Amino acid sequence: MKCRVCRGPAVIDVRRHNANFCKQHFLRLCRDQTAKTIKQFSMLSEGERILVAVSGGKDSLAIWDILIELGYEVDGFYLGLGIGDYSDTSAEYAQRFAKERGLTLHTKDLLRDHGFDVPNGSRAAKRAPCSACGLSKRHCFDEAARLGAYDALVTGHNLDDEAAVLMGNVLHWQTEYLGRQLPVLAAQHGFPRKVKPLVRLTERDTAAYCLLRGLDYLVDECPIAAGNKHLSYKAALNDIERDSPGAKHAFYFRFLDQAADRFATAQPEDGAEVVAPVSPCTNCGAPCSNEVCAFCSLTMRATEAVPIEMGATRRRKVSP
Amino acid sequence: MKCRVCRGPAVIDVRRHNANFCKQHFLRLCRDQTAKTIKQFSMLSEGERILVAVSGGKDSLAIWDILIELGYEVDGFYLGLGIGDYSDTSAEYAQRFAKERGLTLHTKDLLRDHGFDVPNGSRAAKRAPCSACGLSKRHCFDEAARLGAYDALVTGHNLDDEAAVLMGNVLHWQTEYLGRQLPVLAAQHGFPRKVKPLVRLTERDTAAYCLLRGLDYLVDECPIAAGNKHLSYKAALNDIERDSPGAKHAFYFRFLDQAADRFATAQPEDGAEVVAPVSPCTNCGAPCSNEVCAFCSLTMRATEAVPIEMGATRRRKVSP
Numbered sequence: 001m002k003c004r005v006c007r008g009p010a011v012i013d014v015r016r017h018n019a020n021f022c023k024q025h026f027l028r029l030c031r032d033q034t035a036k037t038i039k040q041f042s043m044l045s046e047g048e049r050i051l052v053a054v055s056g057g058k059d060s061l062a063i064w065d066i067l068i069e070l071g072y073e074v075d076g077f078y079l080g081l082g083i084g085d086y087s088d089t090s091a092e093y094a095q096r097f098a099k100e101r102g103l104t105l106h107t108k109d110l111l112r113d114h115g116f117d118v119p120n121g122s123r124a125a126k127r128a129p130c131s132a133c134g135l136s137k138r139h140c141f142d143e144a145a146r147l148g149a150y151d152a153l154v155t156g157h158n159l160d161d162e163a164a165v166l167m168g169n170v171l172h173w174q175t176e177y178l179g180r181q182l183p184v185l186a187a188q189h190g191f192p193r194k195v196k197p198l199v200r201l202t203e204r205d206t207a208a209y210c211l212l213r214g215l216d217y218l219v220d221e222c223p224i225a226a227g228n229k230h231l232s233y234k235a236a237l238n239d240i241e242r243d244s245p246g247a248k249h250a251f252y253f254r255f256l257d258q259a260a261d262r263f264a265t266a267q268p269e270d271g272a273e274v275v276a277p278v279s280p281c282t283n284c285g286a287p288c289s290n291e292v293c294a295f296c297s298l299t300m301r302a303t304e305a306v307p308i309e310m311g312a313t314r315r316r317k318v319s320p
Numbered sequence: 321m322k323c324r325v326c327r328g329p330a331v332i333d334v335r336r337h338n339a340n341f342c343k344q345h346f347l348r349l350c351r352d353q354t355a356k357t358i359k360q361f362s363m364l365s366e367g368e369r370i371l372v373a374v375s376g377g378k379d380s381l382a383i384w385d386i387l388i389e390l391g392y393e394v395d396g397f398y399l400g401l402g403i404g405d406y407s408d409t410s411a412e413y414a415q416r417f418a419k420e421r422g423l424t425l426h427t428k429d430l431l432r433d434h435g436f437d438v439p440n441g442s443r444a445a446k447r448a449p450c451s452a453c454g455l456s457k458r459h460c461f462d463e464a465a466r467l468g469a470y471d472a473l474v475t476g477h478n479l480d481d482e483a484a485v486l487m488g489n490v491l492h493w494q495t496e497y498l499g500r501q502l503p504v505l506a507a508q509h510g511f512p513r514k515v516k517p518l519v520r521l522t523e524r525d526t527a528a529y530c531l532l533r534g535l536d537y538l539v540d541e542c543p544i545a546a547g548n549k550h551l552s553y554k555a556a557l558n559d560i561e562r563d564s565p566g567a568k569h570a571f572y573f574r575f576l577d578q579a580a581d582r583f584a585t586a587q588p589e590d591g592a593e594v595v596a597p598v599s600p601c602t603n604c605g606a607p608c609s610n611e612v613c614a615f616c617s618l619t620m621r622a623t624e625a626v627p628i629e630m631g632a633t634r635r636r637k638v639s640p
Contacts, residue, residue, distance in 0.1 A: 170490050171560065171567060173574040232563045236556040240491065243552045247491060254493040262582040 012208050015245035023212050030209045033200040034066045041184045043195035048151040050074045051192075053141045054097075054105065056090030058217045059156030061097055062206040063198050065215060067154065068101070074154070077144045079137055080109035082117020083224060090218045097215065106148070108140050114299050119224060121302030129224045132298060139295035143286060145192035152187075157196040160203045160234055163248040166255055167233040179263035182256070189278040190287035199252065332528050335565035343532050350529045353520040354386045361504045363515035368471035370394045371512075373461045374417075374425065376410030378537045379476030381417055382526040383518050385535060387474065388421070394474070397464045399457055400429035402437020403544060410538045417535065426468070428460050434619050439544060441622030449544045452618060459615035463606060465512035472507075477516040480523045480554055483568040486575055487553040499583035502576065509598040510607035519572065 001010040003022035010020035014029070021029055038044050044067075052067065054060040054076040067074045078094045081087050091107070098105035111117045114136075116124070122132035145153040162181070169177045187193040198206065210217050225231065240247045280286065281293035288294070321330040323342035330340035334349070341349055358364050364387075372387065374380040374396040387394045398414045401407050411427070418425035431437045434456075436444070442452035465473040482501070489497045507513040518526065530537050545551065560567045600606065601613035608614070 171571045173571075173578040175578050229564065232560060236559055239556055239559070240552060244549065251491045251493075258493040258495050263579075 011212070014205070016202075016241075016249055018245070027209065027212055030062070030201055030205060031066050031069055034063070034197045035070055037183065037197050037200050038070075038195075041182075041195070043184050043193075043197055044072060044152055044154075046071075048072075049149060050152050050154060051106075051141075051145050051148060051150040052076050052154040053137070053156070054078050054094045055156070056093035056097075056218045057156070058203070058206045058210045058215075058219075059158050059161075059198060061093070061156075061215050061217050062201075062209045062213075063154060063156045064097065064103075065213060066209075067197070068103070074103070075148075075150075076103060076105040077141060078105055078107045079140045080107065080111070081133060081136070082109070082111045082121075083119060083222060086218075086220060086223055089220075093216055093218050106144055108144065110136055110140075114303075116299065116302035121298070124304060125298055125301035127298065127301075130228050130230070132302070135294055135298055139286065139293070142191055143284070146190060146286075150192055152193040152195055154195055154197060156198055156206070158198045158201050158203055158206055159248055159252060160237070162196065162199050163237050163252045164230050164233040166252055167237060168229060171233070175263050176265075178260065179265055182260060190280075200249075202248070331532070334525070336522075336561075336569055338565070347529065347532055350382070350521055350525060351386050351389055354383070354517045355390055357503065357517050357520050358390075358515075361502075361515070363504050363513075363517055364392060364472055364474075366391075368392075369469060370472050370474060371426075371461075371465050371468060371470040372396050372474040373457070373476070374398050374414045375476070376413035376417075376538045377476070378523070378526045378530045378535075378539075379478050379481075379518060381413070381476075381535050381537050382521075382529045382533075383474060383476045384417065384423075385533060386529075387517070388423070394423070395468070395470070396423060396425040397461060398425055398427045399460045400427065400431070401453060401456070402429070402431045402441075403439060403542060406538075406540060406543055409540075413536055413538050426464055428464065430456055430460075434623075436619065436622035441618070444624060445618055445621035447618065447621075450548050450550070452622070455614055455618055459606065459613065462511055463604070466510060466606075470512055472513040472515055474515055474517060476518055476526070478518045478521050478523055478526055479568055479572060480557070482516065482519050483557050483572045484550050484553040486572055487557060488549060491553075495583050496585075498580065499585055502580060510600075520569075522568070 001013065001020045002008065003010045003025050004017075004019040005025040005028075006022060008022045011023050012026050013020045014026075017029075044050060050067065050072055052060065052064045052074050054064060056078070064074060064076055076094065076098055078091060080091060094105060095107075097103075110121070118129055118133045118136070122129040125132060141153055141155075144150075162183070166178075166181060168174075169181060183196045183199045185191075185194045201209070209215075237248055237251075278287045278289055281288045281291075281296055283292050283296040286293045286295070292300075321333065321340045322328065323330045323345050324337075324339040325345040325348075326342060328342045331343050332346050333340045334346075337349075364370060370387065370392055372380065372384045372394050374384060376398070384394060384396060396414065396418055398411060400411060414425060415427075417423075430441070438449055438453045438456070442449040445452060461473055461475075464470075482503070486498075486501060488494075489501060503516045503519045505511075505514045521529070529535075557568055557571075598607045598609055601608045601611075601616055603612050603616040606613045606615070612620075
């Protein structure tokens with residue numbers, strides 16, 4: 001097994017490229033594919049203030065590392081979700097990465113700063129854990145970018161993630177979501193620009209990248225995500241990819257090329273942007289289309305009566 | 321396990337309806353679902369001349385039987401594909417069904433009437449067997465309907481078939497195919513109206529229908545279709561359906577409702593139909609957009625030098 005680039009001994013095969021790579025050229029492939037994505041979708045510009053959402057997993061550490069390697073200045077943001085040991089350990093990986101490189105890592109913690117954690121808060125709010133977690137992350141990431149005056153918020157979504165989300169949206173023909181499932185969303189209404197520079201790399205690629213770069217990351221999957229539909233879509237796509245290497249890439253990139261436009265919200269003929277009425281949340285000031293934003297509503301319900309441990313409960317007013 | 325309708329002992333569960341049925345009410349369910357589909361999509365009208373493509377498998381015998389039960393007058397058309405015992409046996413099932421009921425079954429045979437069979441012809445023409453088979457069936461079914469002056473051509477495509485085709489089209493974002501993947505295609509340019517009244521029933525439903533109605537059908541799958549991508553899409557959808565009963569139905573019917581229009585070929589603003597230039601094939605007279613239709617091209621290549629057995633070959637001119 002020889003490296004496609006230098007013909008030296010290869011350490012990894014990449015079936016969808018029908019090629020093998022040595023360590024050096026695999027790492028370069030990952031950086032080149034990321035740089036290509038950033039350029040293709042005009043994700044980032046030199047000198048911009050960039051914030052990356054860091055979980056301590058392979059994807060977020062890989063993208064932070066790659067962006068630094070590519071010469072960007074990037075701060076990190078970590079949100080503690082309160083999912084037991086899983087969250088404690090993920091925080092350590094994120095902090096260690098930042099500390100060893102002298103990078104800035106901002107942190108927030110749902111329980112400390114908002115009075116609930118994902119397992120108990122979602123139960124109290126009668127919301128699926130993954131749904132409450134996703135809403136909390138979106139809100140806190142957006143807020144951190146807005147309050148920190150960052151130009152762009154980077155997330156580590158990879159090709160497997162995006163293809164699985166696309167599969168879910170397609171299986172239900174969620175036309176509104178399909179219209180917005182893009183690797184870059186422009187800043188608007190107080191929300192930061194959001195970019196996903198890893199959409200050309202798979203989970204296996206980012207795991208191999210971390211391994212070969214010597215980056216320690218949290219290998220465990222989230223313990224409460226088991227049974228999540230997203231995971232069954234990933235499994236279905238993995239079966240298809242096994243029979244047809246490159247199927248996931250084609251599914252996602254041909255969607256962007258051939259279909260995404262067809263689901264975009266209709267624009268008026270004069271070219272003016274359709275602006276949904278957006279005003280600050282009366283509680284936290286985040287841009288939203290109701291009086292109180294979805295995260296503050298969740299927080300209110302989640303902190304009404306949260307059983308913390310052994311039946312103890314506490315009430316807590318909403319803090320933004 | 322009790323029948324949802326009469327509370328008598330049930331013989332089958334239908335998970336996507338979250339219900340069980342006795343024999344009588346399951347058969348009625350199948351007929352009602354088919355009648356609903358025919359009405360919803362204006363597939364057939366009373367007094368029309370209807371032709372059903374019959375393979376001898378569960379789907380085509382079920383739809384022929386259901387249409388007769390619903391009061392339609394329907395003739396059958398069987399095409400011999402020359403796939404060894406599989407084809408011989410399937411012909412017997414089709415003929416027996418027709419004979420026992422005094423129904424008309426027209427037959428054609430690829431080897432007898434066109435000089436090639438699917439296994440050898442596809443090899444000679446350097447075309448995948450399933451592709452050569454599909455093209456041959458479309459052509460011969462269309463021709464039988466046209467020459468027999470039938471108003472509509474019925475096929476036994478079920479929900480599993482249509483969902484799997486949709487999955488293939490979506491995985492590759494075949495926008496042209498997506499624009500045409502409808503349960504009814506209007507007659508145009510000399511092609512008959514084509515309708516798929518079984519799209520609300522699954523493979524399991526049609527198999528159970530045949531079993532409970534005492535219809536003998538060919539159970540074996542086509543021996544040369546193994547490895548066909550279509551089958552891996554079916555497997556992926558079955559995995560998803562297992563986790564989420566009703567997922568296939570939602571995938572297909574929400575596509576029709578929410579997305580199919582977005583892939584339809586653009587129509588001129590004055591509402592006039594876009595007419596691709598269509599003229600008769602100079603060889604067989606079928607409507608086509610080239611001088612010679614795709615089936616006659618296939619026939620020419622397939623009969624150039626077909627090794628029939630033990631290396632014997634023969635040449636044969638194209639016969640329409």
